Amino acid sequence: MRNDEQYMRLAIEMAKAGIGQTSPNPIVGAVVVKNGEIVGLGAHLKAGEPHAEVHAIRMAGEKAKGATVYVTLEPCSHYGKTPPCADLLIEAGVRRVVVATTDPNPLVAGKGIEKLRNAGIDVKLGVLKEEADELNRVFFHYIATKTPFVTLKYASSLDGKIATATGESKWITSEAAREDVHRYRAVHDAILVGVNTVIVDNPSLTVRLPEGGKNPIRIVLDTHLRTPLDATILRDGQAETWMIVGSEVSDEKKKRYENENVQVISMSTPHIDIDELLHVLGERRITSLFVEGGSHVHDSFVRAKAVNEIVAYFTPKLIGGKQAPTPIGGIGFASMADVMQLEIRRVETIGPDIKIVAIPK
Numbered sequence: 298m299r300n301d302e303q304y305m306r307l308a309i310e311m312a313k314a315g316i317g318q319t320s321p322n323p324i325v326g327a328v329v330v331k332n333g334e335i336v337g338l339g340a341h342l343k344a345g346e347p348h349a350e351v352h353a354i355r356m357a358g359e360k361a362k363g364a365t366v367y368v369t370l371e372p373c374s375h376y377g378k379t380p381p382c383a384d385l386l387i388e389a390g391v392r393r394v395v396v397a398t399t400d401p402n403p404l405v406a407g408k409g410i411e412k413l414r415n416a417g418i419d420v421k422l423g424v425l426k427e428e429a430d431e432l433n434r435v436f437f438h439y440i441a442t443k444t445p446f447v448t449l450k451y452a453s454s455l456d457g458k459i460a461t462a463t464g465e466s467k468w469i470t471s472e473a474a475r476e477d478v479h480r481y482r483a484v485h486d487a488i489l490v491g492v493n494t495v496i497v498d499n500p501s502l503t504v505r506l507p508e509g510g511k512n513p514i515r516i517v518l519d520t521h522l523r524t525p526l527d528a529t530i531l532r533d534g535q536a537e538t539w540m541i542v543g544s545e546v547s548d549e550k551k552k553r554y555e556n557e558n559v560q561v562i563s564m565s566t567p568h569i570d571i572d573e574l575l576h577v578l579g580e581r582r583i584t585s586l587f588v589e590g591g592s593h594v595h596d597s598f599v600r601a602k603a604v605n606e607i608v609a610y611f612t613p614k615l616i617g618g619k620q621a622p623t624p625i626g627g628i629g630f631a632s633m634a635d636v637m638q639l640e641i642r643r644v645e646t647i648g649p650d651i652k653i654v655a656i657p658k
């Protein structure tokens with residue numbers, strides 16, 4: 298017979314099925330076990346659709362009575378788009394519930410566990426908690442701050458250049474690394490770039506993977522609205538595009554950009570303040586933001602300390618040149634005492650390139 302950790306590990310694997318498609322909800326997996334036999338499995342796949350526990354309990358049917366349920370996140374206790382899962386587990390007559398981590402959502406926050414215990418169910422909390430927390434770090438960040446989890450990505454040569462001195466940047470890294478980037482795009486609610494990147498590269502900012510994938514909303518920081526009207530992201534209709542502008546852009550000018558897929562969003566000040574931006578995006582239910590440059594935009598995010606994770610690709614090439622741009626341009630920090638300190642989480646090779654994932658300390 299397997300132990301609690303082994304069943305919870307399976308529940309975590311189930312939860313992963315929902316990665317990138319449950320926003321603004323967390324990803325959750327559930328496993329129902331009766332007499333050492335797995336009788337139900339479930340994952341939450343999309344906001345508004347059944348929670349993991351519902352799928353797993355339905356699969357278990359009559360066998361749920363007296364069973365143990367393993368769930369990666371505390372069962373919900375409130376009426377949202379679906380009835381509370383805590384009630385469902387009680388009605389199904391389960392004997393024991395093993396939970397990896399509590400739900401920080403103020404609507405739940407321990408109340409789900411309390412409800413189960415009050416109904417006489419034996420509840421064990423904290424099995425594989427660290428892994429379960431890592432799984433939902435985007436959701437937890439969003440619930441705690443009401444702003445998106447920000448991942449900053451760049452690709453540079455081994456000497457830290459993102460383009461040549463003449464501005465050529467296609468392509469710095471290998472196809473394998475670029476495919477990895479597309480995988481990040483597919484699991485983010487939105488992708489963000491500065492207006493210069495749009496002008497210089499005219500990118501489409503869509504997901505192009507062999508297995509397909511959902512396009513994120515495309516966001517451009519464009520204080521004065523100088524994006525060319527024939528830019529791909531305004532024309533292709535492949536995904537929504539949001540143009541972020543300063544307070545001084547006229548309604549008349551905004552109208553020229555707006556259409557079915559393009560929205561223009563004005564900030565309250567003449568310049569785009571990153572803190573305000575993140576709150577506005579949070580209100581619009583953007584829980585995760587993938588910042589893809591350029592260097593000026595990266596600098597603004599870094600100096601605002603508005604970065605939760607950094608994904609950096611290094612390619613074995615030397616570009617050189619004092620004038621060649623680096624990943625973080627703009628002003629930077631003046632003093633070593635102020636620089637952003639990082640902790641390296643992962644180092645991998647992707648084809649010929651190296652990928653480093655780091656988080657601010």
Ligand code: NDP
Nearest residue numbers: 451452459491492493494518520569590591592593594597
């Ligand atoms: P950016 O793409 O970072 O755009 C900067 C512009 O965005 C600013 O000049 C500003 O223009 C506007 N903006 C509005 N609000 C802000 C804000 N709060 N902070 C910063 N910018 C803001 O331009 P860069 O010139 O730095 O970088 C572009 C280059 O980088 C391109 O050549 C591109 O190819 C390269 N690149 C390389 C990548 C890589 O990983 N190798 C990735 C992405 C780009 P305004 O005042 O008019 O609004």
Ligand code: ZN
Nearest residue numbers: 348372373382
């Ligand atoms: Zn639920």
